[in-house]
Every structure is written in C-alpha cells, then in structure tokens.
Amino acid sequence: GAGVSQSPRYKVAKRGQDVALRCDPISGHVSLFWYQQALGQGPEFLTYFQNEAQLDKSGLPSDRFFAERPEGSVSTLKIQRTQQEDSAVYLCASSIREINQPQHFGDGTRLSIL
Amino acid sequence: SQKIEQNSEALNIQEGKTATLTCNYTNYSPAYLQWYRQDPGRGPVFLLLIRENEKEKRKERLKVTFDTTLKQSLFHITASQPADSATYLCAQYTGNQFYFGTGTSLTVIP
Numbered sequence: 246g247a248g249v250s251q252s253p254r255y256k257v258a259k260r261g262q263d264v265a266l267r268c269d270p271i272s273g274h275v276s277l278f279w280y281q282q283a284l285g286q287g288p289e290f291l292t293y294f295q296n297e298a299q300l301d302k303s304g305l306p307s308d309r310f311f312a313e314r315p316e317g318s319v320s321t322l323k324i325q326r327t328q329q330e331d332s333a334v335y336l337c338a339s340s341i342r343e344i345n346q347p348q349h350f351g352d353g354t355r356l357s358i359l
Numbered sequence: 360s361q362k363i364e365q366n367s368e369a370l371n372i373q374e375g376k377t378a379t380l381t382c383n384y385t386n387y388s389p390a391y392l393q394w395y396r397q398d399p400g401r402g403p404v405f406l407l408l409i410r411e412n413e414k415e416k417r418k419e420r421l422k423v424t425f426d427t428t429l430k431q432s433l434f435h436i437t438a439s440q441p442a443d444s445a446t447y448l449c450a451q452y453t454g455n456q457f458y459f460g461t462g463t464s465l466t467v468i469p
Contacts, residue, residue: 249402278457287363287448287459288403301455336402345452347393350402 247271251337251351258327259359266322266354270339278348279312279322280336288336293344294320300344324356332358361386361453365460373468378439380463382432382449389451392425392432397446397462406447407434439467 250269258264270277276295280288281304290304296317305312309327314320324331334355338348362385372378382392391410395403409416409425409432416423422435436443446462 280457280459285461287365287450287461290456290458293455293457304456338402344455344457345391347405347408348403348457349405350395352400352402 249337249339249349249351251335251354253354254352255355255357257357257359260328262327263323263325264327264356266324266335266337266356268320268322268337268351270318270320270337271341271349272318273341274339274349275342276340276344276346276348277314277320278338278340279320280338281306282334282336282353284333291322291335295344327356327358329358332356361451361456361458363449363451363458363460365447365449366463367461369464369466371466371468372439374439374441376439378436378443378465378467380434380447380449380465382434382460384430384451384458387453388427388430389453391452392423393450394421394423394432394434395448395450395459397448403448403459436465441467441469443467 279291282288292302292312294314309325311323334353336353338350340346364383394406397403409423420437424433448462450459
C-alpha cells in the first residue's frame with residue numbers, strides 16, 4: 246500500500262486511560278501532520294513534524310497530548326488520562342516536502358472515550 | 360488567529376448542473392489555498408491548489424478561483440454527477456499552521 250496508514254481504525258477507552266495512535270506516512274515524505282476532527286467540523290491542526298523534528302505543537306489541546314516521530318518516519322500520538330472531550334477522529338497526513346505541499350491523509354482513528 | 364468560513368448549509372443540486380462552493384477567510388492572506396474532498400469515514404483527498412498570483416486553476420471538471428481582494432475562493436464542479444456527492448474542504452497555510460474550513464456537504468441528485 247502506498248498511502249498513509251493509521252492504526253487502530255477504532256479505539257474505545259475508559260476515561261482516565263492512556264491511548265497511543267499510530268501513523269505510517271508515505272515512504273520518503275518529509276512532513277507529517279496530526280489533526281483532530283470533531284463530527285461535522287473540519288480537521289483542526291494539532292502538530293507538525295519535518296523529519297524527526299517537531300516544528301510546531303501549538304495545536305495540542307493540553308499537556309496530556311504528546312506526539313513523536315523518533316526516526317523521521319512512523320509517528321505516534323499519545324493521549325494520557327483521556328477525557329470524554331478527547332473523543333474525535335484523529336487524522337494523520339504526510340507531504341513530500343515542506344509544509345505548504347498537498348497533503349495525503351490516512352483514514353483516521355476514531356477514538357471514543359467512555 | 361486565522362478563520363476560514365465555508366457554506367455551512369448543505370448544497371443540493373441536480374445532476375448535470377454546476378456546483379459552486381465558497382471559501383472566505385479573515386485576517387491573513389495566504390500564499391495559496393488548497394481544496395480537498397472528504398467522503399464519510401475517510402480522510403480528505405487533495406483536489407487542487409491555487410496560488411495567490413493565479414486567478415483561476417482548472418482540472419477536468421473542477422475549477423478554482425482565488426480573489427485576494429475579496430479574501431475568497433470559489434470552487435466549481437461542472438456537469439456534476441452523483442459520484443461528486445461528498446464534503447468539500449478548503450485549507451490554507453498561514454503562520455506555520457494549516458487551517459481547514461468546516462466543509463460544505465454537496466449532494467448531487469440524479
């Protein structure tokens with residue numbers, strides 16, 4: 246598969262649990278983005294990586310959210326002590342070079358916090 | 360911060376007609392705008408990019424315009440087909456972030 250792959254597709258967790266969401270970008274893509282999408286809304290920017298460097302994390306809603314991309318390829322978004330308002334679809338996207346290029350999205354992880 | 364507004368109401372049109380979707384932005388004028396299509400349960404798919412020095416961009420039945428004076432982009436689908444039914448998102452890169460609009464839901468009626 247040549248596209249962006251996200252796993253799991255669905256995740257249900259109890260309030261207070263930690264979750265980890267994985268993103269496999271297109272091979273060789275330099276830029277990687279995480280977005281949060283609520284029902285009926287557009288994606289909201291969370292964070293941006295250029296290779297392994299996290300260049301912008303200003304969209305992360307709180308210090309419970311943490312993202313990493315240690316080797317400049319696979320990325321993980323971790324949410325600690327989940328709360329009900331964290332329920333959303335989390336989208337990952339990659340682009341071939343700089344931030345201002347067309348983005349290729351995965352189909353997202355739908356997170357439900359009970 | 361930057362704000363992007365799209366037609367909040369769903370758009371229903373008859374097959375064969377031209378659909379026109381609007382994207383308005385406030386504050387900063389972006390160097391370019393992007394348009395994406397999103398189907399239910401799927402991630403957005405890139406359609407077109409238009410730069411600030413381009414008035415119009417075309418790709419098959421799609422056309423995008425960009426008016427920096429009005430701070431507006433229009434997205435047209437000509438000879439619309441039921442398969443064009445989806446949510447369409449505009450996006451821009453400003454200040455080191457990507458901003459997406461809320462999207463406009465389009466339904467093409469056979």
